[in-house]
Amino acid sequence: MAEDAKPKRTIRIRRHHSEETWAQVRRDYLGGFTASECSKHYGVTVDALRKRASLQKWCKAHHVAAQKPPAPLLAFPDPEQAVKVGDAEFASLWDEIAHEAQRAPGGVWSTWLFQGGRGAGKTRAGAEWLAARAQAKPGLYALVGPTQHDVREVMVDGPSGLRNLPGRERPWYERSRRRLLWDNGSIAYAFSAEEPERLRGPQFEAAWADEFCIWPRPSETLAILRMGLRLGDAPQLVVTTTPKPLPALRVLRAESSCVVTQAATEVNAAHLAPSFLDGLSALYGGTRLAEQELEGRLLDGDGALWSVADLERARGGIAPERCERVVVGVDPPAGAGGSACGIVVAGRVGRQAFVLADRSALGLSPLGWAQRVCEAAREFGAAEIVAEANQGGDMVRATLAQAGAPCAVRLVHASRGKRARAEPIAALYEQGRVTHCGAFVALEEELLALGVSESEGLLDRADALVWALTALMNGGEGPRVRSFDFDLRRSGLSGYGASRLR
Secondary structure (H helix, E strand, O other): OOOOOOOOOOOOOOOOOOHHHHHHHHHHHHOOOOHHHHHHHHOOOHHHHHHHHHHOOOOHHHOOOOOOOOOOOOOOOOHHHOEEEOOOEEEOOHHHHOOHHHOOOOOOOOEEEEEEOOOOOHHHHHHHHHHHHHHHOOOEEEEEEOOHHHHHHHHHOOOOOHHHOOOOOOOEEEHHHOEEEOOOOOEEEEEEOOOHHHHOOOOEOEEEEEOHHHOOOHHHHHHHHHHOEOOOOOOEEEEEEOOOOOHHHHHHHHOOOEEEEEEOHHHHHHHOOHHHHHHHHHHHOOOHHHHHHOOOOOOOOOOOOOOHHHHHHHOOOOOOOOOOEEEEEEEOOOOOOOOOEEEEEEEEEOOEEEEEEEOOEOOOOHHHHHHHHHHHHHHHOOOEEEEEOOOOOHHHHHHHHHOOOOOEEEEEOOOOOHHHHHHHHHHHHHOOOEEEOOOOHHHHHHHHHOOOOOOHHHOHHHHHHHHHHHHHHOOOOOOOOOOOOOOHHHHOOOHHHHHHHO
């Protein structure tokens, strides 16, 4: 290098950190972490930390030195609720203060879907569930959010995140490897739904997925995540989200191993700003936006034949002691062990239809689903089995005969699309002429998706219902247009025209 050449000047970019960040740095530094550890975690320089510590007289001698992370910043809304344990920790009273939808379901389940409005306590519920599991036994866990930033700022460091849970151990976040570390050896890895391929390879015994409905590719990411849940005796997944009318969410809700809890924003009002609910209710009360974002309800999408209101009106009916006629509607699977077989039992009393049972099942052999159909027909005393023949033709009839069909079998062919076939049945719901004698969550979700879902093959229950009610109420494949009740004489129609309308 020439003698007169001047060395290049290094330009240092000075980063400014908020007082909130420095408060967290002070807390961890005085709690036992070294200056180097705090520097790596919060992005501050060691020199800046030591300078601030000197100016503000941070002195570790005035605090209880501890090698484990300090107690969390946040406390219970009512300090008297906390039970002191030793000098620095508080016992978790989560089981006592959590509302019903925030409590993990009992029994055997593989997926828990907590569907709630904004501020309903979804994040807190997911964090408490995973933290309790991680502290109880060493294990490997996954955290999946819409973006990596969301995972860190909401699921990990947020007010209800894993590092700020009152009464629980505060895990250490290793930023370089995107993981949380507990004292007992438990590790939770952070993943972004924007990069689902990163979930290939790792394996876990449990996972928490937040805001599922705003993931870029929810179905794909969820499938890859589940393939990694292969450790332990009973791998489990918790999904917390504000609902949106997406096919992926409807499919998830319809799974037999998925337990759904739901909560409106108002149930968690004690932990929200007093004006929050009043202000939003005044602005959006009674709108679809409020129903989705505040009440946490899954709405029907644009173009849907069934509305949420129609289905709510149909629920909770009592099955009649005797039906004039009972039919089993069947939508056979496309292949052996492939898609689900839709099996719906319906009966009629006068002008009213009753949905008696949904016996749909996934992954059965041809003889397996045929036996299931026949069992339902015998149980309810069906007069007829109505089965779609598009996929199997006469093979469907032969399979049902082999299984011992106790009644007549009628094959029907879908000459029109699902939507066209379903329109007359949707009209019956609008008129209040269909009653559901039981809780048919999976069936209702498929009905809401009919007309808006891109995956028609997933609507096996809905298809079976349409075939059954068409046979009961219309005597065949049903009209091509909706029927209306009106006085024919007043309409001016008589003779041949009137008889045709009847």
